[in-house]
Amino acid sequence: MKRNKYIIGNWKMNGDKSSIKVVNTINKSLQRKRYNSKIVICPPFTVLDFYSRSLKRSKISFGSQDCHHEESGAYTGCVSSKMIKDIGAKYSIIGHSERRQYQNESISEISNKIISALKENLKVIFCIGEQDSEIKVRTKILRKQINSLPAKIDTNKIILAYEPVWAIGTGKTPSLGDINSIHQNIRKIISKKFNPKIGKGISILYGGSVNPKNASDILNLDNVDGALVGGASLKARDFCKIIDSYN
Ligand code: PEP
16 A cells, blocks of 8 residues: 655744745755655744745645644634644644643643644644653553544544654664564554554654654655654755655
8 A cells, every 4th residue: 555655844943934945945956856755844833824825836835833722712822723724734743742741732632633633624743652661661652642543534634753752852763673663563553443444554754863864764664654854854955865865
């Protein structure tokens, strides 16, 4: 089964309008070459509108790094899925470990966010991942996190991103064998929860210290369908090299 491939940049709390240089360089380089993944950038809310509109006809799609599950209301500081959709963004990252950790996002809150994003027709980049732990504990954590997904899912609307927390921003990554087998295990969990067709069809990205040096090895693993890239997505050259290493 052919699965969609993605290279997604998560700018976190970085980047402003001047980062258009980065985006334009990436866009230009995409026009010159053949690549086989969908390219998405998730900048901060403050510039999401600017990028979604300025690069509407580009090869890059844009997404948010979070969303609120209510459409509107007394939720100071929050931005709803509907608002994100209205400015032309197509994706939303949900359940990133930094939000689970610093904003105390719970499994049920994440579940509500996923439902609201899907209702607005946003594609969900759903992050899961464990702190350093042994296989049994890891499987239990991943299974619990996966329970945030609604009872029925469409593999064109949900993208999973497996991001071991200890690998984010540290320069450390699991071994290639571990990444492949964990992704395979996630597929098994998904197959069991939904059905084998969904398990085979869902795109599972790897995230955590992906850089131009390790990208090719990681991206070309059987069970890896792309990467969620933090730090390296803010540097046009690095991000382009990561895209180039996906064949
Ligand atoms: C992330 O935060 O989603 C991430 C993958 O970060 P980094 O690539 O910097 O480890």
